[in-house]
Amino acid sequence: MDPLSKPNSKTLKRVIPPRAFLITPSPLLQSSSTAFKTHLRSLCYNRNQSLRIVSEIRTSKDEKKNKPIPKKIILSEGAPSLSEDVNGNKEIRANSIGNPVFRYFKKVPRKILSVLSNLPLAIGEMFTIAALMALGTAIDQGEAPEYYFKKYPEDNPVLGIFTWRWVLGLGFDHMFSSPVFLGMLVLLAASLMACTYTTQIPLVKVARRWAFLHSPEAIRKQEFTDYLPRAAVQDLGVILMGAGYEVFLKGPSLYAFKGLAGRFAPIGVHLAMLLIMAGGTLSATGSFRGSVTVPQGLNFVMGDVLGPSGFLSNPTKAFNTEVHVNKFYMDYYDSGEISQFHTDLSLFDLDGKEVMRKTISVNDPLRYEGITIYQTDWSISALQVLKDNEGPFNLAVAPLKLNGDKKLFGTFLPVGDSDSSNVKGISMLARDLQSIILYDQEGKFAGVRRPNSKLPIDINGTKIEIVDAIGSSGLDLKTDPGVPIVYAGFGALMLTTCISYLSHSQIWALQDGTTVVVGGKTNRAKIEFPEEMNRLLDQMGGKFALFQVNSLLSLLNQSHLSTQMLRRAKICNTMV
Amino acid sequence: MIFSTLEHILTHISFSIVSIVITIYLMTLLVHEIVGLYHSSEKGMIATFFCITGLLVTRWVYSGHFPLSDLYESLMFLSWGFSIIHMVPKIRNHKNHLSAITAPSAIFTQGFATSGLLTEMHQSTILVPALQSQWLMMHVSMMVLSYAALLCGSLLSVALLVITFRKSIDIFGKSNHLLIWPFSFDEIQYVNERSSVLLNTSFFSFRNYHRYQLIQQLDRWSYRVISLGFIFLTIGILSGAVWANEAWGSYWNWDPKETWAFITWTIFAIYLHMKTNPNFQGANSAIVASMGFLIIWICYFGVNLLGIGLHSYGSFTLTSN
DSSP: OHHHHOOOHHHHHHHSOOHHHHHSOOHHHHHHHHHHHHHHHHHTGGGGGGOOEEEEEOSSSOOSOOOSOOEEEEEOTTSOOHHHHHHHHHHHHHHHHSOHHHHHHHHHHHHHHHHHTOHHHHHHHHHHHHHHHHHHHHSOOSOOHHHHHHHSOSSSOBTTTBOHHHHHHTTGGGGGGSHHHHHHHHHHHHHHHHHIIIIIHHHHHHHHOOOOOOSHHHHHTSSEEEEETTOOHHHHHHHHHHTTOEEEEETTEEEEEEOTHHHHHHHHHHHHHHHHHHHHHHHHHHOEEEEEEEETTOEEEHHHHOEEOSTTOOOOGGGGOEEEEEEEEEEEOTTSOEEEEEEEEEEEOTTSOEEEEEEEETTBOEEETTEEEEEEEEEEEEEEEEETTEEEEEEEOEEEEEETTEEEEEEEEEESOTTSSSOEEEEEEESSSSOEEEEOTTSOEEEEEOTTOOOOEEETTEEEEEEEEEEEEEEEEEEOTTHHHHHHHHHHHHHHHHHHTSOOEEEEEEEETTEEEEEEEESSOTTHHHHHHHHHHHHTTOOOOHHHHHHHTTTTTTOSTTHHHHHHHHHHHHHO | OHHHHHHHHHHHHHHHHHHHHHHHHHHHHHTTOOHHHHHHHHHHHHHHHHHHHHHHHHHHHHHSSOSOSSHHHHHHHHHHHHHHHHHHHHHTTOOOSTHHHHHHHHHHHHHHHHSGGGGGGOSOOOOOGGGOSTHHHHHHHHHHHHHHHHHHHHHHHHHHHHHHHHSOHHHHHHHHHHHTSOOOHHHHHHHHHHOSTTHHHHHHHHHTHHHHHHHHHHHHHHHHHHHHHHHHHHHHHHHHHHHHHHHTSOSOOOOHHHHHHHHHHHHHHHHHHHHHOTTTTTHHHHHHHHHHHHHHHIIIIIHHHHTOSTTGGGOOOOOOO
């Protein structure tokens, strides 16, 4: 019972603003502050619905305590704090006396802020971005201008107006880096910041301050209300604590809340979005990338492959590292299809010392001093063959058809007189490193051989043995200084989005004689909250106030929500 | 062989159970609440849930990887998601209108998955190298769960719109701020006491009390379910981005599927923002959610139908030869 009965006088004091300003404002103050007040309201555009400032003078009604706290101003949640309002008025008055130029400059950013934090504007921005992205997937990206001339001709425009002039003029052929799209993103980021600053942070100040309600009327104005006859407010406090509420009790008044984090989390969501955007910008301006196809056994220097992507790209010492492809090999399923491919890589520094060795595969990249090497692709670079036990010869292999994952490689071994104009020879085709299909001089199928099988094949008198198929590894290299920031943003966004699901529930109660008046509200879980409340109040051994029930029984007979109350009413009736 | 037979049996059982459940719902809709029937339909949904779970587990054991590698499997998973969304509020003993949405959704997705259009996809396939990662489980399951939740939520909004549509939306919009409060006794009394100006509106609202309450319930459920789906979608997209950074070397590629997932995210973000502002509540936000419904389908099917971009694994062709 200790935390219950502990009076929290500190917070209570904060609740009481300097009311003299509010109740009897001086005419001067009033005139100069009216404009500012409306301005402030437009700033808080999307919460002015709850700008209900209920101020009551309760000298006579407060029969229980004759303390000299007769006046109390109750802030409904979501409203800007009154004390701030008053301070703001003072500021404006001071400014109006002072330099008008200074005042002008001070007003302009405020105006911009209030425009940016406007919710309809933000919604419009999001809609525009969504539409642009959809357009970006509908228009083929990154083609040559001729393609667009053909696809969106001027004499036959799409939808009557849409021609290639639009596509090329607005940069829609590279939508996701076009000035229009990036401009919208910047605008959205500005809106995010403005909204966080002008709307959300003041909301925290208000939500942190909590207040007891001292009149049954105020409690009855809440979304959920109930009466508990012959009950003690202390018992209610115990039950609410059991249900995970933070409970504050002072005299006959009770205040309880839970899920306050759910009210703050949207700020976190906005900040995480900004973090991701910042990280994305850094990625776009400060990274290096490049891709290379290296046959097994060869090497390359990282810096030769990596190309800068923006003005912030700075090469590091690690760019001198030499990469050697020791081995490239593939795994296969029983059905013969490729399941995975691997490359065994060694890194050597300038002195020729091996600094790292790793076998990479798709989904398992190598990371070295900020540079990441990904396995992305493969091909066949050469076939080693023995011709009539001579050799081995290395035959260069060329890709024949690259259609998605279905690859085909081929090579040609001339047979007989290579000086004649009509060279004939043996063709060899391969889909992967597993098996080579051979065709004779006439183009007829001759047979299939596996590399390393040591099994020669005789094609019209020429003995061919395939010693090995040498693959080459397709590697992507990248440095991206934005990744840690983006990942931090991702983590924060996931966490805060989850927390945002929590609903901030507040409950007020007041001991009114032997009856306890209970009122509560919540910002998200409007379905669950009344049910939870009913369950908790049932624990009080709730007997329902008859005078409320009978008058309204007939009215609510068919209503769904009131079944709970009807049930209680029936219990009461039987008891009476 | 035994696995495919088992799979076949489970599919058919769950399909027929959901059909029966829908019939029962229709009956209870026409002939008011037959309690026994209602309970049996609940049991039916639970049975369906276990059937689909069994189906997915069978496929998992049989193929050796998480059963979300192609469209058929993801459709079955979507169906499973619907049955979960159906069951969770029941466990917490909420009486709601969700079941009217979830059961038909489950049957439609199953019907589509098992229909002749996709017969060649029923065989479980191998995983291409890029899909061989632990992230598959996290990313795809989250995405499909979010589709299930968002589809349910937006369907509730569509239902809200259909109900609101007959009366002019204007009236609803105007009386909205009055009616959005839950109708407890005191509230009504309070409204009565309030002022004579409001009397006309409140009289009107009492006549349509049941309808408004239904709309309000739909609105709130829709909001809750969409919020949940939004969390899943966020986690799904972000885990996908992390995975892409591991596999493709970039966390965002503006690939069509990614882009459409982001469009979906944006649309539902707009919905959630509209919910914070009373000027947009009610029909307006419901319209946005209904747009979201279409966009999820584009994201889920449209992109795969074209088979473009990096997410072409689940692509299929609608040629019936």
